Each structure stands twice: as structure tokens, then as C-alpha cells.
Amino acid sequence: MVSRHITDPSCTDPGSLEYLLDFVPRVGHAEVSAAQPPYTRRKSTASPKSNTYLGARGQRLATKYPHARNAPTRGVLLRIHHLNCGTLRPPSPRLVNGTGSLFGRGKCVCHCLLIETDAHLVLVDTGIGNNDIANPAKTLGAEFVWGVHPDLDPDETAIRQIQRLGYTAGDVRHIVVTHLDIDHTGGLPDFPHATVHVNTDELAAARGPLTFMERRRYAGASWAHGPKWAEHRAEGDQWFGFRSVRDLPGLPAEILLVPLDGHTRGHTGIAIDTGATSGPRWLLHAGDSYDHHNQLAADPSCPLGLAAFQYALQSNRSNRLHNVERLRELATTGTVDIFCAHDPADFDRFSPLLPAKGIESVALR
Numbered sequence: 553m554v555s556r557h558i559t560d561p562s563c564t565d566p567g568s569l570e571y572l573l574d575f576v577p578r579v580g581h582a583e584v585s586a587a588q589p590p591y592t593r594r595k596s597t598a599s600p601k602s603n604t605y606l607g608a609r610g611q612r613l614a615t616k617y618p619h620a621r622n623a624p625t626r627g628v629l630l631r632i633h634h635l636n637c638g639t640l641r642p643p644s645p646r647l648v649n650g651t652g653s654l655f656g657r658g659k660c661v662c663h664c665l666l667i668e669t670d671a672h673l674v675l676v677d678t679g680i681g682n683n684d685i686a687n688p689a690k691t692l693g694a695e696f697v698w699g700v701h702p703d704l705d706p707d708e709t710a711i712r713q714i715q716r717l718g719y720t721a722g723d724v725r726h727i728v729v730t731h732l733d734i735d736h737t738g739g740l741p742d743f744p745h746a747t748v749h750v751n752t753d754e755l756a757a758a759r760g761p762l763t764f765m766e767r768r769r770y771a772g773a774s775w776a777h778g779p780k781w782a783e784h785r786a787e788g789d790q791w792f793g794f795r796s797v798r799d800l801p802g803l804p805a806e807i808l809l810v811p812l813d814g815h816t817r818g819h820t821g822i823a824i825d826t827g828a829t830s831g832p833r834w835l836l837h838a839g840d841s842y843d844h845h846n847q848l849a850a851d852p853s854c855p856l857g858l859a860a861f862q863y864a865l866q867s868n869r870s871n872r873l874h875n876v877e878r879l880r881e882l883a884t885t886g887t888v889d890i891f892c893a894h895d896p897a898d899f900d901r902f903s904p905l906l907p908a909k910g911i912e913s914v915a916l917r
Contacts, residue, residue, distance in 0.1 A: 627669030629804045632824065632835070633717070634902040637679020637710045637739060638662035640894070641701040647857030649896070650844065657701060658857070660894040662735055664710060665837060666717075667824070669804055672725035675746070676822050676837055677893065678710050678739025683773070685709070691773040692734055700735075711742040721745075726803055730839030730893065731819040732758045737774035744777055749800050751811070752783040754818025757867075765867065766817070786811040791823060792882055812879075814872025815840040815865060823888070832889035840865075842876050845897050848883045848890060 641657035642648050648658030662679030684691045685704045692702070706712055711721055721743050728749040729736055740748060758770040788798030788809075797810050806825040813819050822837040842848065843858040854862075866872045883890050891898040 626802055627671035627674075627804045629667065629669055629806050629824075629826075631668040632826070633666040633668070634899065635664045635666055635679070635710060635713050636661040636708060636899055637664045637677070637713070638708055638735060639703040639705065640735070641703065642699065642857065644857055647855050650846065650853075650855040659896050660700070661896050661899045663837070663891060663893050663895075663899045665822070665824075665835075666710070666714060667804075667807070673714070673719060673723045674803060674807065675710060675714075675724050675727045675739075675743065677730055677736045677839070678727060678742070679735065680704065680709060681739035681742050681774070682706070682709055682711065683741050684734075684738040691738065691771070693771055696734060702735075709742065710739045726800075728800065728803075728807070728809070728822055729754075730822065730837065731816040732774075733769055733816065733840070734771055734774060736839070736893065740774045740779055741777045744779070746779070747782050747802070748775075748779045749782045749784060749803075749809070751809070751818035751820050752785045753813070754816060754820070755781060755783055757817040763867070765865065769816070769865070784809055786818075786820075792885070792888065794878065794882075797823070810836065812838060812841045812875045814868045814870075814875050815862070817867050819867075832887055834888040836879075836882075836888050836890045838879060838890055838892050840893055841872070841879060842892050843894055845892075845895050847876060848880045850884075852880065 638661070640660040640662070642660060643657060644654050645652030645656060645658040646654045648660065652658075662677070664679050665676035667674040667676065680692075680702055684702075685706055688697045688702070688704060696702075714721070714724065722745060724743045724746050726749060727740065727743060727746045731754050732750065740746075757766050758772070758775075761767040761770055782801070784798065784800065786796040788796050791797035791808060791810060794810050797808050799805050799808055806827075808823040808825075810821040810823050811819075812821045819839055819841065821839055821841065824835045824837075826833060826835055842854075843862060844854050846853045862872070863869075879890055882888050891901070
């Protein structure tokens with residue numbers, strides 16, 4: 553769990569793959585211009601020697617408020633930690649990771665973010681949770697467990713990793729989800745008092761699924777405890793050409809919600825202004841907008857297995873492909889470091905030396 557970066561891949565539609573639906577678990581458009589000014593935000597600084605980012609006034613406040621929990625403010629961005637909250641082992645390294653054998657198990661991650669502010673903690677996606685580990689067939693579904701073979705390691709849960717940093721579940725006041733698939737929301741019950749920020753269309757799809765795929769993917773076990781939802785419509789300003797980008801009430805102004813529908817009806821990305829003065833200034837968690845780093849490459853490609861899953865799980869093909877194109881264009885600007893939720897190569901860019909069950913947290917000055 554740490555921070556670093558890269559930008560990669562995209563995928564072409566593999567064709568008619570409806571037969572994969574029996575295997576699949578239940579589980580804004582933009583025009584990018586490098587010349588267009590990004591979303592205007594407060595100037596902040598980042599430590600160039602660290603894999604963890606400091607926000608606007610974070611360098612001054614990190615030592616003064618290392619564990620501030622009750623400050624009556626939106627919070628000042630202090631640090632960002634990258635967490636793998638669930639290792640998945642779908643079939644075939646070649647078909648999933650693009651290298652290795654056709655046989656055996658590949659590897660995917662559940663790439664989440666933990667954002668420290670001077671007022672509270674913010675979690676971006678939750679990955680696999682304790683309830684999933686205790687009763688995976690009930691909460692994740694037998695199809696998911698059989699199909700992607702999650703490790704179900706308690707040490708990978710967001711709550712366990714947060715506790716190893718010296719915090720408690722109550723310190724997580726806000727959770728921002730890219731979408732409501734089960735591998736992104738399994739940890740919600742571990743933080744029952746957090747406000748869960750979600751796109752309005754995404755929550756509507758989960759509450760009232762309209763299609764066969766929506767009925768399969770939104771199992772509901774992750775929010776059976778009745779979380780405190782904060783719905784956000786796709787409205788706001790432009791950000792590098794992406795429309796309807798907005799900040800979130802109660803959260804630092806550096807955190808933005810970026811509509812990236814296509815994988816699901818209300819799928820969003822989460823952009824964070826790190827204030828870095830060298831290298832990419834922004835981070836963009838693109839969720840499941842794409843699945844493999846080569847999809848954002850100049851000559852895009854995608855392993856066949858991932859391409860099949862993207863096709864089978866998409867809610868809107870044209871929107872999904874359009875947003876991948878926009879992300880690929882954005883990656884060429886060098887201003888935004890883009891990563892997706894499940895690519896282990898993306899995750900390893902931020903934590904290349906991280907021990908299997910350890911947490912690396914760099915003290916910033």
C-alpha cells in the first residue's frame with residue numbers, strides 16, 4: 553500500500569460473446585485537449601521523494617494533526633495510500649495478464665485508495681470485506697467465487713490495513729465508490745457509520761435494475777446494513793475536457809467525481825489533485841473503465857479474457873469505448889496519472905517493493 557504511477561492501455565470489442573454471461577458473476581463523455589486548462593484548484597505541494605502525496609496545506613499540518621478526527625472542516629489533503637483490498641485469481645495468466653501460460657490462474661487486484669485528511673479518512677472503493685471472507689457464497693455469490701477465485705485473505709481487507717496504520721473503522725467518515733459491483737463494495741459493512749458517495753444513476757440501477765446484467769451484478773449484500781448514501785448527479789464543470797465533473801460536499805476540494813459511464817450505468821472515476829510540481833499532478837482512479845494498462849497505450853491492446861469480460865459486463869458499449877478513447881488521449885498529456893481497479897501492473901507502479909502483507913507509510917515533511 554503506497555503511491556507511484558504509469559499510464560497505459562485500451563481494448564477493442566471482441567465481438568459476440570453472450571455465452572460468457574453464464575460465467576460472469578453477479579457482480580460523461582469527454583473530449584480531451586492538452587491545451588484546455590484543468591479544473592481550477594488550490595495550489596498544493598507533494599514530496600518528490602515519497603510514494604505518498606501531500607495535499608494543499610498538508611506539509612504544515614501533517615505533524616500538527618497526524619490523527620485529527622473531529623475537525624469541523626472539509627479536510628485538508630495530507631496523504632494518499634494505495635491498497636490492494638482483494639487479490640483475484642481468474643483463469644489463465646495469458647488471457648488475463650497478457651503473459652504466461654494459458655493454464656493455471658491469472659492475477660487481478662482490487663485497487664483502492666485511502667486518503668488521509670486533517671479531519672478524517674476517505675476511502676475510495678472498498679474491495680473484499682470481512683463478510684465476504686466469512687460467507688463468500690452468500691455475499692459474493694457462488695459464480696464470482698468459482699469464476700475469479702478470490703484469495704479471501706483477511707489481511708487484505710481495507711479495515712485490516714487501516715487498523716495497521718493505527719486508525720479505526722470510525723475514522724473513515726467518507727467512502728467514494730466508482731460503482732456498486734460486489735468487488736468494489738464488499739467492505740462497506742466494515743464501515744457502517746461512513747457516508748457513501750455514489751453517482752445517482754448508479755444507485756438507481758442498484759435499487760431498480762432494468763436489464764438482465766443489472767439484476768445479476770447488484771446482489772445487495774454489501775449494503776444490506778443500510779449505509780448513509782450521498783447521491784451525486786453528473787453535473788458540474790469541465791476537467792481536461794471531461795464534462796459534469798464535480799467536487800463532493802464534506803470532502804477536500806481536491807477530490808473530484810468524473811463521470812465515466814459504460815461499464816455500469818453510473819460508473820465514475822475519482823480524480824485527486826496531488827499538487828505535485830514534478831511529474832503528473834493529478835491521480836485518476838478510473839475504476840473499471842478499462843482493465844489492462846495496454847488499453848491506454850499509443851498502440852492499444854487487451855488480453856482476450858479481459859476483453860471478453862469488458863464486453864459481457866458493459867452497460868453501454870459506445871459510452872465505454874468512447875471513454876477509453878478519452879482516457880487514452882488524457883494519458884498522453886503527462887498531467888494525469890491514470891490507473892484502473894484490477895490491473896496488478898498498475899498497482900505495482902505505486903508499491904513495487906511492498907511486502908505481501910505489509911504497509912508502507914512514508915512520513916512526509
